[in-house]
Amino acid sequence: MNVPLFAFRGVELTLALALALALASALPASAGQYETIDYYVQQMIALASANEEAGVLIFREQMENLPRPEPGDARQASPFIQHGQERLASGQPKEALAAFRQAFIADPADPEIAGALGLTYLRSRRFKEAERLLVYALSLAPTRSASWLVLGQVYGQQGDAHRATGAFVNALRFAQDQPRVTEQLRQLATADPADAVRIGALQALQLARPAPAAKPVLPASPPPPQSTAPVRSKDGSSRAPEQTALPATTAGGLLGSLKQGGDLLGSLKQGLALLAKPADSATAEPVASPAADNGNPGQRIYRRGMPLTCLIVTFQNGKTANLGSGLLVSKDGLVITNNHVIDRAENLAVRCGDRESVARIRKRSKEPDLALLATTLKSKESFILNQTYSQDLIGLDVFVIGNPYGLESTFSTGVISGLREIDGVRYIQISAPISPGNSGGPVILRDGTVIGVATMGLKVGQNLNFAIAAADVIASPIFAPKQMQVRSMSTP
Amino acid sequence: MNDACRIPALLLATWIVAMPAALAQDSERNRYFVQQMIEMAATNNEQGVTGMQRMLEQNPKPAASDPAAARAAFQRGLAFFGQDALDAALEAFQQASRDDPGNADAVNYAGLVYRKMGRFPEAEAALQQALVLEPTRAVAWFQLAQVYGLTNDADRALGALANTYRFAQNQMRAEEILRNIAENEAADTLRNAALETLRLFHLPAEAVIVPPLPANPDGIVPMNSMPNPTRAP
Numbered sequence: 193m194n195v196p197l198f199a200f201r202g203v204e205l206t207l208a209l210a211l212a213l214a215l216a217s218a219l220p221a222s223a224g225q226y227e228t229i230d231y232y233v234q235q236m237i238a239l240a241s242a243n244e245e246a247g248v249l250i251f252r253e254q255m256e257n258l259p260r261p262e263p264g265d266a267r268q269a270s271p272f273i274q275h276g277q278e279r280l281a282s283g284q285p286k287e288a289l290a291a292f293r294q295a296f297i298a299d300p301a302d303p304e305i306a307g308a309l310g311l312t313y314l315r316s317r318r319f320k321e322a323e324r325l326l327v328y329a330l331s332l333a334p335t336r337s338a339s340w341l342v343l344g345q346v347y348g349q350q351g352d353a354h355r356a357t358g359a360f361v362n363a364l365r366f367a368q369d370q371p372r373v374t375e376q377l378r379q380l381a382t383a384d385p386a387d388a389v390r391i392g393a394l395q396a397l398q399l400a401r402p403a404p405a406a407k408p409v410l411p412a413s414p415p416p417p418q419s420t421a422p423v424r425s426k427d428g429s430s431r432a433p434e435q436t437a438l439p440a441t442t443a444g445g446l447l448g449s450l451k452q453g454g455d456l457l458g459s460l461k462q463g464l465a466l467l468a469k470p471a472d473s474a475t476a477e478p479v480a481s482p483a484a485d486n487g488n489p490g491q492r493i494y495r496r497g498m499p500l501t502c503l504i505v506t507f508q509n510g511k512t513a514n515l516g517s518g519l520l521v522s523k524d525g526l527v528i529t530n531n532h533v534i535d536r537a538e539n540l541a542v543r544c545g546d547r548e549s550v551a552r553i554r555k556r557s558k559e560p561d562l563a564l565l566a567t568t569l570k571s572k573e574s575f576i577l578n579q580t581y582s583q584d585l586i587g588l589d590v591f592v593i594g595n596p597y598g599l600e601s602t603f604s605t606g607v608i609s610g611l612r613e614i615d616g617v618r619y620i621q622i623s624a625p626i627s628p629g630n631s632g633g634p635v636i637l638r639d640g641t642v643i644g645v646a647t648m649g650l651k652v653g654q655n656l657n658f659a660i661a662a663a664d665v666i667a668s669p670i671f672a673p674k675q676m677q678v679r680s681m682s683t684p
Numbered sequence: 685m686n687d688a689c690r691i692p693a694l695l696l697a698t699w700i701v702a703m704p705a706a707l708a709q710d711s712e713r714n715r716y717f718v719q720q721m722i723e724m725a726a727t728n729n730e731q732g733v734t735g736m737q738r739m740l741e742q743n744p745k746p747a748a749s750d751p752a753a754a755r756a757a758f759q760r761g762l763a764f765f766g767q768d769a770l771d772a773a774l775e776a777f778q779q780a781s782r783d784d785p786g787n788a789d790a791v792n793y794a795g796l797v798y799r800k801m802g803r804f805p806e807a808e809a810a811l812q813q814a815l816v817l818e819p820t821r822a823v824a825w826f827q828l829a830q831v832y833g834l835t836n837d838a839d840r841a842l843g844a845l846a847n848t849y850r851f852a853q854n855q856m857r858a859e860e861i862l863r864n865i866a867e868n869e870a871a872d873t874l875r876n877a878a879l880e881t882l883r884l885f886h887l888p889a890e891a892v893i894v895p896p897l898p899a900n901p902d903g904i905v906p907m908n909s910m911p912n913p914t915r916a917p
Contacts (some may be wrong), residue, residue, distance in 0.1 A: 225855045261854045293864055300857040309860075320888035321863070328856045505894050511872040512895050541894045548893040598897035 226324065229258065229331035233343075236334070237358030240365065243399055248362065255334040264299030272298065276308060285315040286546070296325075303333035311342050314349070322346045335366040337373055344396070345380065348389030356392025357399070364400045374400075489638050493591045494603050497636055499545030500575050501593040503600055504529050504565070504632060506537030513537060517594035517633030518565065519575045519642060520544050522675035525567040528665065529632030530647055531556045534563050542567050543600075555670040560617045560660045561647055563632075564670040575634055578641035580681035581618055581663035585643065586610060592624040592646055594633030602630075606655065608643070618661040620644040626657045635659040641679050714740060714816040721819065722843030725850065728884050733850065740819040746785035754784030761793055770797050788817040792824050799831055807831045822851040822858070833874025841877035846884055859887055866891070870898040 232255045239247035276291035292309040299305055310325035326343040329336065344359030360377055367373035374397065381393035502518035504527075516533030520526070527542055534540060540551040542565065549567040556563040585608045592604045606624030613619070622635060626646045635644040644659025665671060666678055717736045724732035748754055761776030774797045780790035795810030808831050814824040829844035845862065852858035865878035866889055875895065882889035 261857075290868070293860055296860055297857060297864070300854050300860075306856075318888070318890065324856070324859070324888065503894060503897075510876065515897070543894040550893060595897075600897065 226328070229255065230327050232258075232334075233327045233330050234355075236330075236362060237355050239358075240361040241354060241358035241395075241399075243361070245365070248365065252334045255331055258331060260332070261301045263301045266299050266302065269295040269299035269302065269305060273305060273308070276312065280308075280312060280315065285312055288312045289316055301332065303329045303336055303339065306332060307336065307339045307342065310339065310346075314342055314346055317349075319346050319350050337363045337367040340366065341373065341376060344392055345384070345386075345389055348380075348384070348392045349386050351386075351388045353388035353391040353395070356388055357395040360392050360396030361399055364396060489589070490591060490603070490605060493636055493638070493640060494593065496573075496640060497575070497591070497593050497634065498601050498603075499547075500571070500573060501601065501634055502527050502529075502542050502544040503595045504533050504551075505541045505543075506534055507539040507541070508536065509538070515595060515598050515629050516631045517629065517646065518542065518544075519632075519634040519645070520569065520571055521575050521577065521642075521677075522672065523571055523574055524675060525549065525569040525571065526554070526672060526675055527551065527565040527567055527569075528645060528670065529563050529565060530645065530660075531558060531561045531563045533632045534565070540565060542569070544569050544571075557669050559615060560664050560668050562645065562660065562665060562668055562670045564672065574677065575636075575642045576640070576677040576679050577662040577666055578637060578639075578643045578681060579663050579666050579678050580643070581611065581620075581661050583611065584681065585620065588643075589638050590620075590622050590624055590643065591636045591638075592622070592626055592630065592633060593636070594626065594630035594646060596627035596629040598629055606657075609656075611661075612658065614658075618664045619647070619658040620661050622646075622657050622659060623655040624657065625655055637681070639681075641681075710743075711816075714743065715812050718812045718815050718819070721815075721847060722840050724843075725846035726839055726843035726884075728846070730850075733847065737819045740816055743816070745817075748784035748786060750783040754780045754787055754790070757783060758787065758790050758793075761790070765793065765797065770801055773797050774801075786817060788814045788821060788824070791817065792821065792827070795824070795831075796827055799827060799834075804831050804835050820851040822848050822853065825851060826861075829877065830874060833869075833871055833877055836873045838873050838877055841873055842880045842884070845877050845881040849881060849885060862887070863889065868896050870896050 232251045235251045236248050236255075239245075239251065272291045272295035276288045276295060279285075279288035279291060289309075289312045292305065292312050295302075295305045296309045306325050306329035310322045310329055313319070313322035313325060323343065323346050326339050326346060329339040330343070333339070340359050340363035344356045344363060347353075347359060348356035360380075364370065364373055364377065377393045377397050381390050381397060384390050384393070500520040502520060504516040504518045505512060506514040506516075514533060514535075514537065516529055518527040518529035518533075521528050527544070534553060534556070537553075540553070542549050542551045544567075547569050549569050551565040551567045554564045554566045588608050590606055590608055592606070594602055596602050604624045604626070606622050608620055609623050610621040611618070612621050620635060620643055622644070624635070626633075626649055630646045631648075633646045634642045635646055637643050641662075643662050645662070645665060646657070646659045649657035717740050721733050721736045721740075724736065757776050757780035761773045761780060764770075764773035764776055774794060777790050777794040777797065780787055781794060784790065791810050792814035795807050795814060798804070798807035798810055801807075808828065811824050811828040811831065814821060815828070818824070825844050825848040829841050829848060832838075832841035832844055849855060849858045849862065859882070862878045862882050866875055866882060869875040869878065872895065875892075879889055879891055
């Protein structure tokens with residue numbers, strides 16, 4: 193692409209540049225808002241990866257001439273931006289997404305907000321949305337280096353090293369702080385888990401590599417003769433002649449670049465050794481918070497039990513029909529709940545902690561009122577069922593986690609008030625408050641084991657609530673001995 | 685839509701327009717056009733939507749009987765609306781609309797107030813009237829979609845949301861609003877309609893596994909608004 197087409201007055205007009213000039217006004221008339229800006233951004237990427245600066249600048253100008261969206265309400269957006277930044281910094285992309293989205297809706301003309309939303313989509317591994325937001329951000333500010341840098345990562349994450357290269361080159365081209373962006377690209381080239389991100393960053397660095405003359409010169413050396421000085425390219429930048437060819441966007445290209453890029457080799461090797469896949473929030477397992485064991489039994493039980501306590505949602509005719517609670521009882525994602533929670537459900541969804549899954553009914557029984565659900569929520573930890581059922585239980589503290597009336601992860605405490613047998617089913621009577629929505633949730637002892645499954649309460653009176661004894665869960669047809677753990681009450 | 689499909693779609697649109705136009709009164713005919721815009725938008729029939737839009741745009745704009753009084757009433761309505769005084773706001777917006785029947789803002793706000801009051805049939809009628817006056821008014825389409833979503837009319841919620849996106853001044857913002865509804869709206873019909881709208885326009889969308897729960901379940905009221913406690917027997 194870099195073949196000179198013709199030259200006049202010392203300016204070489206390359207084929208790529210000529211094409212850029214022709215294409216700059218060749219946008220289909222029927223293109224929508226996004227298609228128009230995407231067209232320009234893609235042209236800037238293609239020309240950047242061919243190192244055609246003049247072409248890039250033509251399209252940049254085209255973008256700058258596009259009509260601007262109406263300014264939004266910056267004051268309304270401001271608190272959302274701050275909240276989003278805090279959440280993003282603390283590794284909570286879901287919360288950051290909600291905040292930046294609100295900021296964007298309030299002020300869609302601010303490229304910083306659109307860029308931050310794009311970055312958050314990238315962190316959430318929602319690449320299509322990330323691309324759209326970043327392309328849009330670039331339409332607002334075509335020379336915003338940070339948007340190009342993140343867009344390069346989005347393409348790299350999707351395996352498109354070529355477009356990653358072009359976007360990274362533009363990140364460097366438009367950077368106000370070149371050393372900083374160079375260092376960011378160096379980091380990506382060495383340590384990013386995605387091959388295409390590393391390749392794209394490395395190729396961008398190669399394309400922008402400073403010419404030999406820019407390197408420190410020994411004081412004793414004579415000034416280089418004019419003929420060996422780096423050629424001045426048509427775009428005005430210094431560049432070594434042997435580096436005009438774009439390396440191939442393949443692993444072979446990477447190896448080729450490695451052979452050339454001596455200063456990068458060490459850091460690349462170091463980075464490759466450090467490669468690790470990022471944690472995927474959809475499959476990440478619940479881990480007890482470091483602050484969990486702080487001496488307060490309620491807090492300790494809540495922090496350990498909350499990620500293992502589930503919200504159960506049932507659907508009929510595509511609409512939400514019922515809500516309840518459940519408990520994760522195996523490492524392969526089995527969840528126990530009440531049968532009445534999932535009664536007449538056509539579809540089921542489960543959220544345990546911050547992880548979600550669709551669910552299917554594996555077993556169910558009317559008496560006792562129990563159901564076993566299969567989910568995809570693999571977990572290192574699960575609740576242990578306590579098989580004790582004796583008068584020794586009365587007076588022990590109990591802790592209940594559930595979703596009464598949809599108020600997720602509500603925690604309540606009480607004591608075991610009695611043992612009751614109703615219609616042949618053994619129940620633990622508890623004083624901990626429970627309400628509709630708690631059904632199917634765990635009743636937990638101080639040692640963290642589950643002594644019962646919250647099921648029902650007396651409408652009259654106060655705090656007269658009942659949980660199916662874990663002993664009866666173990667004796668019921670839903671119990672899976674190979675997958676579920678059982679324990680007796682710890683000796684005081 | 686390719687050319688082969690365009691001609692039958694236009695013929696169909698013309699036929700649909702001609703039939704009731706001969707039979708119905710102007711206002712009913714106009715509402716019919718709005719309904720057609722909704723139905724055609726739900727199937728992404730762009731030509732059909734545009735045809736109906738043109739029909740509505742050909743209507744002569746009603747003349748204002750007292751423009752100054754209309755402006756004053758509208759400003760009063762906005763002030764009451766800002767104070768959440770919905771009854772007073774509604775009265776002011778209705779007055780503004782009577783003084784200037786061509787004022788789409790006034791009738792749109794009246795629709796919004798009706799929706800906030802939960803008076804959905806009146807909200808629908810007012811918002812449709814706003815669209816008769818200004819068929820590309822994205823905000824009226826959006827509010828109409830909410831009315832349909834909250835009254836469990838999935839098809840019309842989809843059509844109205846599709847027109848919200850189609851006529852949005854900033855489509856990227858509209859896209860993000862749709863995504864926000866598709867992921868965070870507790871009302872199933874509206875949430876599903878937003879998701880379907882994103883799919884209709886081939887925009888990236890993520891269906892939620894567990895639907896969002898209402899932030900405040902029914903029945904949560906401030907303690908001081910609860911009935912007096914009764915002494916236990």
